[in-house]
Amino acid sequence: xxxxxxxxxxxxxxxxxxxxxxxxxxxxxxxxxxxxxxxxxxxxxxxxxxxxxxxxxxxxxxxxxxxxxxxxxxxxxxxxxxxxxxxxxxxxxxxxxxxxxxxxxxxxxxxxxxxxxxxxxxxxxxxxxxxxxxxxxxxxxxxxxxxxxxxxxxxxxxxxxxxxxxxxxxxxxxxxxxxxxxxxxxxxxxxxxxxxxxxxxxxxxxxxxxxxxxxxxxxxxxxxxxxxxxxxxxxxxxxxxxxxxxxxxxxxxxxxxxxxxxxxxxxxxxxxxxxxxxxxxxxxxxxxxxxxxxxxxx
Amino acid sequence: xxxxxxxxxxxxxxxxxxxxxxxxxxxxxxxxxxxxxxxxxxxxxxxxxxxxxxxxxxxxxxxxxxxxxxxxxxxxxxxxxxxxxxxxxxxxxxxxxxxxxxxxxxxxxxxxxxxxxxxxxxxxxxxxxxxxxxxxxxxxxxxxxxxxxxxxxxxxxxxxxxxxxxxxxxxxxxxxxxxxxxxxxxxxxxxxxxxxxxxxxxxxxxxxxxxxxxxxxxxxxxxxxxxxxxxxxxxxxxxxxxxxxxxxxxxxxxxxxxxxxxxxxxxxxxxxxxxxxxxxxxxxxxxxxxxxxx
Numbered sequence: 001x002x003x004x005x006x007x008x009x010x011x012x013x014x015x016x017x018x019x020x021x022x023x024x025x026x027x028x029x030x031x032x033x034x035x036x037x038x039x040x041x042x043x044x045x046x047x048x049x050x051x052x053x054x055x056x057x058x059x060x061x062x063x064x065x066x067x068x069x070x071x072x073x074x075x076x077x078x079x080x081x082x083x084x085x086x087x088x089x090x091x092x093x094x095x096x097x098x099x100x101x102x103x104x105x106x107x108x109x110x111x112x113x114x115x116x117x118x119x120x121x122x123x124x125x126x127x128x129x130x131x132x133x134x135x136x137x138x139x140x141x142x143x144x145x146x147x148x149x150x151x152x153x154x155x156x157x158x159x160x161x162x163x164x165x166x167x168x169x170x171x172x173x174x175x176x177x178x179x180x181x182x183x184x185x186x187x188x189x190x191x192x193x194x195x196x197x198x199x200x201x202x203x204x205x206x207x208x209x210x211x212x213x214x215x216x217x218x219x220x221x222x223x224x225x226x227x228x229x230x231x232x233x234x235x236x237x238x239x240x241x242x243x244x245x246x247x248x249x250x251x252x253x254x255x256x257x258x259x260x261x262x263x264x265x266x267x268x269x270x271x272x273x274x275x276x277x278x279x280x281x282x283x284x285x286x287x288x289x290x291x292x293x294x295x296x297x298x
Numbered sequence: 299x300x301x302x303x304x305x306x307x308x309x310x311x312x313x314x315x316x317x318x319x320x321x322x323x324x325x326x327x328x329x330x331x332x333x334x335x336x337x338x339x340x341x342x343x344x345x346x347x348x349x350x351x352x353x354x355x356x357x358x359x360x361x362x363x364x365x366x367x368x369x370x371x372x373x374x375x376x377x378x379x380x381x382x383x384x385x386x387x388x389x390x391x392x393x394x395x396x397x398x399x400x401x402x403x404x405x406x407x408x409x410x411x412x413x414x415x416x417x418x419x420x421x422x423x424x425x426x427x428x429x430x431x432x433x434x435x436x437x438x439x440x441x442x443x444x445x446x447x448x449x450x451x452x453x454x455x456x457x458x459x460x461x462x463x464x465x466x467x468x469x470x471x472x473x474x475x476x477x478x479x480x481x482x483x484x485x486x487x488x489x490x491x492x493x494x495x496x497x498x499x500x501x502x503x504x505x506x507x508x509x510x511x512x513x514x515x516x517x518x519x520x521x522x523x524x525x526x527x528x529x530x531x532x533x534x535x536x537x538x539x540x541x542x543x544x545x546x547x548x549x550x551x552x553x554x555x556x557x558x559x560x561x562x563x564x565x566x567x568x569x570x571x572x573x574x575x576x577x578x579x580x581x582x583x584x585x586x587x588x589x590x591x592x
Contacts, residue, residue: 054422055422056418056421056422056588076424076425076426077424079422079423079424080424082422084419084422086415086418086419086422088415094339094342094343095335095338095339095342099335099338103331103335104423106328106331107328107423107424107425108423108424109424112303116303117303120303130342146419148303150423150424175303178303179303182303
């Protein structure tokens with residue numbers, strides 16, 4: 001592990017469109033076989049980052065190595081080693097699912113068997129249906145199938161489960177776990193934090209083009225963000241909230257003080273979503289107060 | 299999505315044997331695979347089949363029905379030497395078919411593929427743009443030849459139009475057709491960069507194609523057009539394709555009606571070769587899998 005070079009290395013990456021900095025000095029590595037999630041609000045710079053890694057966009061500054069090559073100059077052999085599931089697909093889709101998969105398989109030197117991929121995405125019964133006649137969720141499964149048909153070493157998944165029903169989402173997670181056990185490195189962007197928690201080994205959070213936190217799912221936000229919260233309504237009807245490492249002790253204290261059950265008692269352990277929202281809002285609040293103080297000074 | 303994928307047969311760190319790719323996945327063999335796929339999709343697109351493939355048949359039918367009552371075209375004072383309206387319009391319809399199958403078809407097709415994400419997806423695969431072009435040019439050649447052959451069969455058997463019997467006329471037909479249709483295909487690839495979206499592609503391309511057909515002797519008799527319009531048309535390839543086709547299918551005494559009183563096949567070749575170079579350079583300069591940093 002210590003000697004193998006990272007599958008993805010991003011160092012001080014920036015991307016600007018005119019005066020707008022979409023990505024601002026981002027650095028992270030992804031180890032071979034790791035699943036890494038990029039999280040962040042819409043327009044935060046996730047897609048710009050992932051499209052630079054996929055070779056679709058040129059960076060403004062910084063260094064990027066993907067499977068040991070610079071995506072801006074990488075050739076067809078490099079493309080044969082990656083798989084891409086783009087964020088949106090709107091192909092007119094006059095080909096059937098089977099025809100499309102067979103055709104894309106023929107583009108790769110070492111593809112997976114088409115029947116296997118069809119089964120893995122659960123589209124065997126739709127094999128002979130033209131893609132434009134499929135539902136949105138089914139078309140998304142075709143996208144996923146086309147992303148993995150070439151047996152990629154590195155798979156990019158840009159919001160892969162948009163339009164999936166819960167069952168399809170769980171089946172998709174199983175598929176990704178199978179790819180992980182095969183050693184596939186995966187870079188995932190998602191708005192679904194359960195998905196990030198289920199699948200990824202580590203995650204980075206991007207807000208306003210900056211990487212504001214990175215770590216294992218258990219580390220994000222730091223220990224302080226994980227302190228449980230006790231919430232109740234006091235005798236005057238006012239809602240009270242206290243963060244404490246010893247919630248049971250606090251509740252016992254409350255019961256003793258009140259001489260009975262506290263009203264509307266809740267003990268909350270922050271979920272990944274709570275921690276994520278805390279980080280994103282904290283960052284937004286930070287930048288707003290900056291602006292405010294500037295205005296005061298001016 | 300039951301997760302049953304066969305594991306990677308070889309460890310990923312194992313280097314690919316040299317030549318592995320070129321052996322099975324040459325640019326050319328992938329291009330041939332693309333041709334088959336492209337033709338299948340061409341005939342599944344109702345718009346394309348109607349406005350590109352069948353359009354010359356419909357126009358030939360309309361012209362024949364509309365103007366046949368006015369008698370033959372080009373008759374001598376003694377009533378000899380004329381040809382039917384259908385026979386007169388056949389070369390123009392063949393030239394229009396080349397323009398539609400090549401330029402209109404590819405310009406709209408590729409602009410649409412750019413707009414709907416097909417090109418972006420292909421750009422993420424190990425498909426070379428060269429193989430993609432082979433697929434497109436091959437699709438144009440196969441559908442264009444099929445269209446021309448069917449048009450000739452319909453002309454001969456449905457409209458009773460006499461076709462030339464001299465081998466040298468057919469030789470002229472072959473080179474004018476191939477040079478014209480390939481030129482139009484590359485011009486179509488180049489023109490596909492013009493529409494800003496897939497949806498606007500038809501609105502941008504069809505007026506260009508339509509105007510060219512009106513000024514180049516496809517719908518209107520070329521010798522009846524004012525000279526300035528003939529001169530403008532001479533700047534574009536369709537006029538030369540139509541002239542080449544008239545040289546094949548019209549009786550030799552019709553050459554006197556051409557702008558310079560002759561078929562000028564040498565000029566036809568030169569004009570089409572110049573436009574072929576324009577198309578090749580334009581395609582090379584403008585084609586991108588995606589509009590980077592748009």
